[in-house]
Amino acid sequence: MITVKNLHKSFNTLNGPVEVLKGINQEIKHGEKVVIVGPSGSGKSTFLRCINLLEQPTSGEIWFEGKQINATGCDVDQLRRKIGMVFQHFNLFPHLTVRQNITLAPVSLKLETQDEADEQAQQLLKRVGLESKADSFPGQLSGGQKQRIAIVRAMAMQPDVMLFDEPTSALDPEMVGEVLQVMKELAEAGMTMIVVTHEMAFAREVATRVLFMEDGNIQEEAPPKEFFSHPKSPRLQNFLSKVL
Amino acid sequence: MFQFPAFISMSFFSDIGDQFYQSFVEDGRYMYIVEGLGATLLITVFAVLIGVVLGTVVSLVKVAHNNNPKKLRIANGICSLYLTIIRGTPVVVQLMIMYYVILSATNVDKIVAAILAFGINSGAYVAEVIRGGIMSVDRGQMEAGRSLGLSQRTTMVKIIFPQALKNVLPAIGNEFISLLKETSVAGYIGIQDLTKGGDIIRSQTYLAFMPLIITALVYLVIVVGLSALLTKFERWLRRSDYR
Numbered sequence: 182m183i184t185v186k187n188l189h190k191s192f193n194t195l196n197g198p199v200e201v202l203k204g205i206n207q208e209i210k211h212g213e214k215v216v217i218v219g220p221s222g223s224g225k226s227t228f229l230r231c232i233n234l235l236e237q238p239t240s241g242e243i244w245f246e247g248k249q250i251n252a253t254g255c256d257v258d259q260l261r262r263k264i265g266m267v268f269q270h271f272n273l274f275p276h277l278t279v280r281q282n283i284t285l286a287p288v289s290l291k292l293e294t295q296d297e298a299d300e301q302a303q304q305l306l307k308r309v310g311l312e313s314k315a316d317s318f319p320g321q322l323s324g325g326q327k328q329r330i331a332i333v334r335a336m337a338m339q340p341d342v343m344l345f346d347e348p349t350s351a352l353d354p355e356m357v358g359e360v361l362q363v364m365k366e367l368a369e370a371g372m373t374m375i376v377v378t379h380e381m382a383f384a385r386e387v388a389t390r391v392l393f394m395e396d397g398n399i400q401e402e403a404p405p406k407e408f409f410s411h412p413k414s415p416r417l418q419n420f421l422s423k424v425l
Numbered sequence: 426m427f428q429f430p431a432f433i434s435m436s437f438f439s440d441i442g443d444q445f446y447q448s449f450v451e452d453g454r455y456m457y458i459v460e461g462l463g464a465t466l467l468i469t470v471f472a473v474l475i476g477v478v479l480g481t482v483v484s485l486v487k488v489a490h491n492n493n494p495k496k497l498r499i500a501n502g503i504c505s506l507y508l509t510i511i512r513g514t515p516v517v518v519q520l521m522i523m524y525y526v527i528l529s530a531t532n533v534d535k536i537v538a539a540i541l542a543f544g545i546n547s548g549a550y551v552a553e554v555i556r557g558g559i560m561s562v563d564r565g566q567m568e569a570g571r572s573l574g575l576s577q578r579t580t581m582v583k584i585i586f587p588q589a590l591k592n593v594l595p596a597i598g599n600e601f602i603s604l605l606k607e608t609s610v611a612g613y614i615g616i617q618d619l620t621k622g623g624d625i626i627r628s629q630t631y632l633a634f635m636p637l638i639i640t641a642l643v644y645l646v647i648v649v650g651l652s653a654l655l656t657k658f659e660r661w662l663r664r665s666d667y668r
Binding site: 233235264274 | 569
């Protein structure tokens with residue numbers, strides 16, 4: 182479904198270019214739940230943001246459903262419709278109500294009428310237990326509620342894959358659970374997911390595959406059981422000893 | 426019994442009615458104020474429209490160029506030149522250049538020349554205000570819009586711009602108020618606006634107090650009214666902030 186070939190990404194800083202991704206190769210299949218862990222600054226988020234081209238790769242190829250997404254002339258907007266994204270800081274639209282947040286994209290892109298989109302929004306909100314918040318503004322919600330709305334907003338586009346960029350890192354501890362619960366239900370429903378997170382319990386429980394990133398490379402990958410109980414490289418052993 | 430201090434002579438009050446009569450009623454002089462106000466409002470309203478449209482376009486060009494320096498290089502150069510010239514010279518001089526130089530060969534009405542001059546002038550200030558407003562919207566908003574498959578343009582129009590508008594409204598309101606008052610120099614190209622109207626009454630009656638104070642009061646009333654309207658609009662825009 183998603184194929185990444187020799188992905189490099191450098192940022193230009195005042196001190197010259199900094200290479201954040203140093204040649205990543207990945208193949209992510211339909212229905213997989215891939216969790217990416219690693220120390221901060223290892224390039225996890227950059228890798229995730231490259232997949233829907235929020236960051237333009239310096240070199241390498243990213244293929245999504247048979248199309249090279251970073252080729253010149255590729256209609257990125259079209260492909261992004263099928264790649265949902267959830268951000269660390271929610272990025273809900275503060276000037277719109279919850280319902281408008283959810284229906285804006287499908288209606289603007291003429292995929293659904295306003296009535297259809299409203300109907301769908303109501304159903305999705307029900308799934309995450311927030312149907313009473315449809316007419317609230319984001320500023321009136323808690324962090325956990327905002328993130329659940331953000332997930333619903335992405336879901337309203339009926340994406341084929343969902344990217345999660347540290348979805349619980351900006352939340353108060355007591356709200357982490359409700360967001361992870363929604364993600365878990367999403368996973369059980371068969372959604373293909375790529376999740377950058379520090380929640381090791383979530384990785385252990387939900388992931389089909391865990392990637393360990395460090396220093397711009399994927400250092401190790403394995404199914405969660407093996408990943409957590411028999412880490413091979415000393416760097417991963419060191420990392421796990423700190424976070425578990 | 427109440428006594429006025431000695432330095433205010435009673436004749437001041439007995440004169441005041443007389444002064445008022447001479448300044449506004451005699452020979453129908455109030456028409457100078459009424460017609461002047463009409464010209465002032467006409468110039469201001471259309472200059473505001475030009476200013477907002479021009480300012481929005483310029484700010485969008487500058488923002489687009491800023492996001493991707495390869496795009497719109499020439500347009501950005503023109504916009505920068507425009508901002509530099511307009512903000513670097515006095516509006517009276519721009520007004521006179523517009524009427525006596527640029528439009529001298531044409532038959533264009535003075536009012537139209539003033540509308541163009543003030544509109545183009547206002548556009549430069551509005552552009553910088555709106556640009557600041559757009560830049561003040563969190564980067565994540567654009568990313569969220571784009572990640573849903575919305576185009577850069579749609580995201581700009583439906584997500585960034587409404588939020589930017591809310592942020593810039595106080596500054597834009599200031600600009601409108603400044604513009605209204607700046608049009609008082611329209612007399613330099615012979616337009617009988619509100620200020621000129623008051624001044625003509627003064628020169629006819631040799632009474633300065635009444636016409637000038639009334640002129641000032643008319644400006645004040647409009648500005649206060651405009652401020653109240655803007656406050657209302659701002660509150661409406663901020664309805665999503667209430668919790």
